[in-house]
Amino acid sequence: xxxxxVWGGAGEHGRSCYWxxxxxxxxxLDCGVKREGSGEYxxxxxxxxxxxxxxxxxxxxEDHSIAIPWLYKLGYSGKVWTTRLTAQQLPGYxxxxxxxxxxxxxxxxxxxxxxxxxxxxxxxxxxxPQQWIALSPTLRMCWGRSGHMLGSIWMLxxxxxxxxxxxxxxxxxxxxxxxxxxxxxxxxxxxxxAAIIDAAxxxxxxxxxxKLEKLFATAEGILNEGGQLLxxxxxxxxxxxxxxxxxxxxxxTPIRAEAELIQVMxxxxxxASWLKPGMEQSxxxxxxxxxxxVIHNEDQRQRLLHEDMANSRAxxxxxxxxMMQSPKSQWYYEQLRTKSxxxxxxxxxxxxxxxxxxxxxxxxxERGCQLKMVRYKIHQGLPDVRKMTQALNSPYKLxxxxxxxxxxxxxxxxxxxxxxxxxxxxxxxxxxx
Numbered sequence: 556x557x558x559x560x561v562w563g564g565a566g567e568h569g570r571s572c573y574w575x576x577x578x579x580x581x582x583x584l585d586c587g588v589k590r591e592g593s594g595e596y597x598x599x600x601x602x603x604x605x606x607x608x609x610x611x612x613x614x615x616x617e618d619h620s621i622a623i624p625w626l627y628k629l630g631y632s633g634k635v636w637t638t639r640l641t642a643q644q645l646p647g648y649x650x651x652x653x654x655x656x657x658x659x660x661x662x663x664x665x666x667x668x669x670x671x672x673x674x675x676x677x678x679x680x681x682x683x684p685q686q687w688i689a690l691s692p693t694l695r696m697c698w699g700r701s702g703h704m705l706g707s708i709w710m711l712x713x714x715x716x717x718x719x720x721x722x723x724x725x726x727x728x729x730x731x732x733x734x735x736x737x738x739x740x741x742x743x744x745x746x747x748x749a750a751i752i753d754a755a756x757x758x759x760x761x762x763x764x765x766k767l768e769k770l771f772a773t774a775e776g777i778l779n780e781g782g783q784l785l786x787x788x789x790x791x792x793x794x795x796x797x798x799x800x801x802x803x804x805x806x807x808t809p810i811r812a813e814a815e816l817i818q819v820m821x822x823x824x825x826x827a828s829w830l831k832p833g834m835e836q837s838x839x840x841x842x843x844x845x846x847x848x849v850i851h852n853e854d855q856r857q858r859l860l861h862e863d864m865a866n867s868r869a870x871x872x873x874x875x876x877x878m879m880q881s882p883k884s885q886w887y888y889e890q891l892r893t894k895s896x897x898x899x900x901x902x903x904x905x906x907x908x909x910x911x912x913x914x915x916x917x918x919x920x921e922r923g924c925q926l927k928m929v930r931y932k933i934h935q936g937l938p939d940v941r942k943m944t945q946a947l948n949s950p951y952k953l954x955x956x957x958x959x960x961x962x963x964x965x966x967x968x969x970x971x972x973x974x975x976x977x978x979x980x981x982x983x984x985x986x987x988x
């Protein structure tokens with residue numbers, strides 16, 4: 556009997572990892588980590604790793620990718636199917652995670668030799684989006700852009716006669732990145748055997764436009780007081796959207812961004828097929844017109860921030876650490892906390908135990924500067940999950956990427972609307988397909 560084993564990712568935010576297989580064949584979808592302490596890794600069954608026929612990776616973010624080398628340590632010798640852009644970004648994520656683990660006095664469950672053994676196959680070289688690829692006599696797949704970050708994809712897989720949809724991290728709301736809607740290939744009259752669906756924002760009903768108005772109003776309140784506004788963002792993902800959106804909304808305000816964020820913009824231009832129509836031109840114009848001052852080194856960073864603060868010159872700063880764990884983010888905070896008019900604007904998930912989470916828990920007096928949380932939408936909320944679950948004809952629709960309590964609340968709401976076959980699970984659970 557074909558089974559789906561949740562090794563991580565359902566009932567929690569992080570360590571996405573799903574085993575699908577039977578006695579003859581098996582595959583793994585993602586293998587990430589949860590950023591708590593020195594890391595919480597998937598509940599991998601070591602006896603099943605060496606027998607895997609394939610591993611599929613939806614995108615480069617650490618909660619989907621970081622434990623991939625551990626599979627090779629445990630005996631996997633096959634290939635990792637992903638996009639070229641995802642593979643290109645992974646060395647940076649592995650290096651960043653290693654640094655984080657060392658800062659937490661932890662140990663990695665793998666080493667550099669395991670990272671070096673990873674064998675990638677680039678899905679986009681095999682077939683364009685929404686076309687089937689035969690990987691073996693018992694395994695086929697189809698893929699599309701998921702709109703979450705550069706190189707991120709959803710997957711439709713056929714394994715030993717069973718058909719499964721995996722949304723990966725999915726969004727149709729990005730400013731820059733394009734999305735291939737899976738409904739174009741998965742019609743309601745085409746049955747699936749299971750679907751794993753991004754439901755990270757659970758019962759959140761706000762549309763992106765509403766979130767942006769809140770975000771802009773928050774930013775405006777800090778800038779109007781002559782404050783410095785810091786947006787800590789991931790290296791690749793919502794940061795590039797927010798850079799462009801802030802430039803549009805505050806055209807007269809200086810915007811300073813760490814070099815790695817601008818480098819991803821340049822990468823987007825080089826791979827324009829991942830962008831929405833017109834966005835290649837918008838990015839090219841923004842960079843050629845030098846709309847952003849690029850921060851290349853510590854001396855430049857210190858000089859400009861001290862000048863801006865001394866002159867009460869309202870400025871927007873972007874740094875590449877969404878949870879503020881890095882020494883660089885700590886430095887920014889130590890400077891900003893000297894004036895209550897300065898502010899930090901968090902726009903995404905904040906894991907337990909991170910510096911961002913600890914700052915959120917402080918009073919403003921204790922913190923020294925303002926700290927606001929306004930989510931920018933790069934996952935699915937209730938309206939999006941409703942739309943996707945209604946479009947998919949499947950006896951099992953597993954809602955993932957959010958804490959169990961929040962997923963239960965989402966399931967209850969959707970079930971009250973007549974949507975059937977929904978599942979809210981947690982690591983260690985199994986579904987017989």
